[in-house]
Amino acid sequence: MYWYEYCPKCTKSKYNLLVFKNDQPFLPLTDYYHDCLGRIDKTSARSYLNCILPFFKWLDRLSNYKRKRVAWNDNAEKIRTVVEDYLTNEMYCKIRDKDTYRFVSLTRKSPNSISHFLSALKSFYKAMIRLGYYTYCNPFIDDKATPYQFRESSVRKNKSRMPAIAGTEEPLNHRRLTDSYFKIINEEWQPQIIDDIELPYQVYLAGKKVNWSLREMIIARMLFETGARASEIIELTIGDYRKRQSHQELITFNKGSHGRKVKFLRFSKDTVKRLFHYIDSERKSIDKNHLSFHELPDEASLFLSSNGKPFTYHAWYYHWKKAMKANGISLNPHKARHWFVTSRLREIYNIAKNETEIQQRKNELIKYMKWKNPDTINVYEHHFDEMKHQELHEKMLKQMQQNEKEYIKKSKSSRKSKLRVMESQTIESFDEDLKELLEGLE
Template identity: 25%
Template sequence: MDILRNYEDYLLIEKNYSEHTIKNYIIDIKGFESFLINEGFADSLLGATRIRLARNYLSYLDNNNFSKKSISRKISSLKNFYNYLQKNNYIEVNIFSDIKAPKVPKNLPHIIDEEAIKYLFDSLDTSTPLGYRNLVILDLLYSCGLRASELIELTVGDIYLSSAQILIHGKGGKDRYVILHQKLIEELKHYLSFIRVALISKGDLTNEKRLFINYKGGPLTTRGLRTILDQLIKKSGETYNLHPHMLRHAFATSMLNHGADLRIVQELLGHKNLKSTQIYTHVSKEKMKEVYNQTHPRMNVNVKNK
């Protein structure tokens, strides 16, 4: 357990991983530990010294109908953990170093077109404090491409209205600034001046620093955000499930469809590698057809009847 605590500290302090990521790492590691003990292969994580144990675990996961994505994540977690143990001289061999996780197909995210986004905005009742708060949340997610965790962790001090920017604390400790359009600036001004104050008054923490406040006067949680989005979908009359990453995807797709450079979108999304952004380069068939008709030289050639 001391080793796991040390590893948690390493992930938090040296790797600067989020608490959510660290939690998943530890769950994956403890899952392998349970497998070792229950099957009688070893009495601890340090006792796993034979490479075939890693192969046995891979077969175990596959036979128990874990998805390829889940298996791939678990193997990656264990590979990193045993690499840490090896570098710190807890073990001599990383039994997962040569284990190849199953390839996970990269499915394109569900596409929300601009008309559907408009329905969401039109369905909002901004006459109430919660309704206006939801407007600002939706606009930030769609106009800035934020992750759920990034939106939830925003503080009042991260908002720079005078320079039309907000500071985002991204994954892996990577901070970035994103741009605010004029309408969103006005929405944030009104929210900060009137709405947020009204919501905070319902709770006990008048010095709360988080930007978004729930109906009880406390900081909004990720679970609360999902509830808000579910309610928005219900009111708009749409039938799909909406989660924050779909709005992030819609942001990137809209930017690219309207001519934004891929590397600019990469910076706005906070992607470390351009490859992560390229999944958003798909465009609608209508947009593709429109660009083709406008640009291909043969489209302007007159067709003569024989």
């Protein structure tokens, strides 16, 4: 088993996160995570780590090269062979030989994380070579790749090029050919449109059946009501909640904001009641000082694990996965974010009176989701009309509550409620701006 824990604040260590293998510290992955922190943001580093942990487990248990297990630090040929096996058998990809590298084709069964997985492994071996853990060449780099070269030509001979904005000369081709050993050839991002109004209530009911605590239920409700990423909710502090005047709002970081609190989230009054009940009951009982909401310092974590430490994504995902598996639901938590956007867009098209209003409300949604150019809260709020969003959002939250009551009533009256997740790839009533809007979710 491979897993990780954050270092307690009271412990002095050069590591703020430790990766374990069978309850023993595993330094290669630990040092890899900390090497990433100086190069990419914390969220991306943790995402890379989460992406390759299952591969390391598979490597120890199921890898096979000439009837022997392969270790992560074996030579490049062995690593490439077992990764091909992993991509084929575990990720349902098709591999085709091409000169000195491999083409990777995705199938319908392939997860949408293939590119992320290969990037994470390529990054891992770069770090291991840099840190002296790995003595071979990087298995994920085609060392025989021909460097891309281009000749800089100009219409105005023997003179410097005109600026691109002039439009008088052919643009320069700065496209860099990838040096990756595994090249994905049919990867095209497709927006995931989750168009099932009952999806949140299916998830809540699934959690209830496996005895989710109040903590898990609140996080799930916030996922669907705010459109936030799970980490943006799980890592909240008491101060993040206090800094907004409304009880229905809090501030949080955004992907790529390097921990800066650059956006706010808004949720229902029902979730507010649940949150305060959690803080002053369930959370208070496991807090080492047993403090209530008004006694807690701003830096205190909003959600705590059962041992009183800050709750982590890794610990939370265990509960999410358990509920989904027990109830036969195949649902990545990130789809809650897609569901939120789909619901908001549908609402926009239903209530907008003309094309101008549709575009205006789309822009409001873009700014709420913080998809482009994250900035400080003051600048962010200066460009975003909160009242317009609150008016529309409040209507959505009230409708969600009504839908939830109807769903619970219907599920009780039915002997056997079949859980399902309905997805569609296109919604005819949405224009082509939908794809551009949804790209910010990834």
